[in-house]
Amino acid sequence: MTAATIDPAIFAELKDTAGVDFVSELVATFADEEAPQMLAELRDALAVGSAERFRRAAHSLKSNAMTFGALPLGELARSLELGGLPADDAPLMALEAAYADAAAALRELVRG
Amino acid sequence: MADSGARLLVADDNKVNRLLLGRSLEVLGHRVAMAENGRVALEMLRRESFDLLLLDMEMPEMSGFQVLEQMVADRQLRDLPVIVTSSLEGVAHVARCIELGADDYLPKPVNPVLLRARINSSLEKKRLRDQQKELVRRFATSEVADDLQRSGFALGGKRIHGTVMFCDIRGFTSITEQQTPEETIELLNTFYTLMFDAITGAGGVVNQMVGDGLMSIFGAPLPLADACGSAVRAAREMIELIEMLNVERQVGGRMPLQIGIGIATGDMIAGYTGTHSRATYTCIGDAVNLAARLEAHTKQAGRAILIDGDTAAGLNGALTLEPLGGVQLKGKAAAVEVFAVSA
Numbered sequence: 001m002t003a004a005t006i007d008p009a010i011f012a013e014l015k016d017t018a019g020v021d022f023v024s025e026l027v028a029t030f031a032d033e034e035a036p037q038m039l040a041e042l043r044d045a046l047a048v049g050s051a052e053r054f055r056r057a058a059h060s061l062k063s064n065a066m067t068f069g070a071l072p073l074g075e076l077a078r079s080l081e082l083g084g085l086p087a088d089d090a091p092l093m094a095l096e097a098a099y100a101d102a103a104a105a106l107r108e109l110v111r112g
Numbered sequence: 113m114a115d116s117g118a119r120l121l122v123a124d125d126n127k128v129n130r131l132l133l134g135r136s137l138e139v140l141g142h143r144v145a146m147a148e149n150g151r152v153a154l155e156m157l158r159r160e161s162f163d164l165l166l167l168d169m170e171m172p173e174m175s176g177f178q179v180l181e182q183m184v185a186d187r188q189l190r191d192l193p194v195i196v197t198s199s200l201e202g203v204a205h206v207a208r209c210i211e212l213g214a215d216d217y218l219p220k221p222v223n224p225v226l227l228r229a230r231i232n233s234s235l236e237k238k239r240l241r242d243q244q245k246e247l248v249r250r251f252a253t254s255e256v257a258d259d260l261q262r263s264g265f266a267l268g269g270k271r272i273h274g275t276v277m278f279c280d281i282r283g284f285t286s287i288t289e290q291q292t293p294e295e296t297i298e299l300l301n302t303f304y305t306l307m308f309d310a311i312t313g314a315g316g317v318v319n320q321m322v323g324d325g326l327m328s329i330f331g332a333p334l335p336l337a338d339a340c341g342s343a344v345r346a347a348r349e350m351i352e353l354i355e356m357l358n359v360e361r362q363v364g365g366r367m368p369l370q371i372g373i374g375i376a377t378g379d380m381i382a383g384y385t386g387t388h389s390r391a392t393y394t395c396i397g398d399a400v401n402l403a404a405r406l407e408a409h410t411k412q413a414g415r416a417i418l419i420d421g422d423t424a425a426g427l428n429g430a431l432t433l434e435p436l437g438g439v440q441l442k443g444k445a446a447a448v449e450v451f452a453v454s455a
Contacts, residue, residue, distance in 0.1 A: 019135075066221050
């Protein structure tokens, strides 16, 4: 009933366009460097009450999630981008869980 | 390595987006530089020369909108094509980008097929714009510019005394048969770049490019003190440049290029011919036909540069010429005195 963690068609097209080796590096850049920073930025922005920083970080995460075909993660990030500062960190917990799934699936895909 | 493709700048603060876009563009054969925010992008645009900017909207320090605003206000950057790549929500953003002068908008994630099509179309538009600017710049100097400004351009011409040069690549068909169409286009571009450089550097004007050949005029639209000498100087430099190109080509295992050049001097009518919506600046007269015939005759004569008697006389002994005597050229009733110039 839920969409695949990583949309296979989008991911396949990415590999076709950029090459398998390049996509491996790109996944590493995303999962090892960029996404953890964005998640930390979201937490930080929420803590200090900066709606603009929160929106930007959600926007960046959405953009990258969509690039890899991580549609559930992308959708969650998009709702945060458009929804303003949440009342508590429950939406962030859901986002972090979706990210953990997406990162694991992506690492699996580039290993295989 | 020869320069192929265009030089593009990618401005995006998101590293994954930046790397991926850069990679997609390199796969398409372009050379790519990257900037991590708008301020850096603008600095690079002002320092280096690019053919196209791919611009993200939401960036720290300076946003894409601010970059567009600055570019509109900058004469040097105003005409550089910009394709906005963004995942910003809402059509209002798109509209604002277009209002600010962006050529096109690609939503992220960028579809590779669309990317290729939009880049090609933007680069083609830029090429045409550059060509137009170049034409205006070339023809619209000093008195010609004044004349154009006063009267617009008028069909018909005026009588001038000048020197005409024809040049083409020998055996071009067999060269094209031995390489891909892409290589041929690249070769032609290199050829034209080198020839333009030599001709305009000597004060001439290239007024026609047809296939692998070109015609140029020395002494119109602007008078030139030493039209004969300038044309011959250009011709020798053209041969020299082709020889340099051949050294490169031989290293790459390719056939050397050979060109033939014919030069003639005389009275002619120079001006715009065509219709009011589509006209070309050209010269008509005996010397034009003669120069074309001399160029064709370089093959039989086995010489790279042939000139007529009037051009030879105009050199006033500045060069040692090899007289080939009277030559019967196609379309000419009487034999014509022909001289070869050593390269």
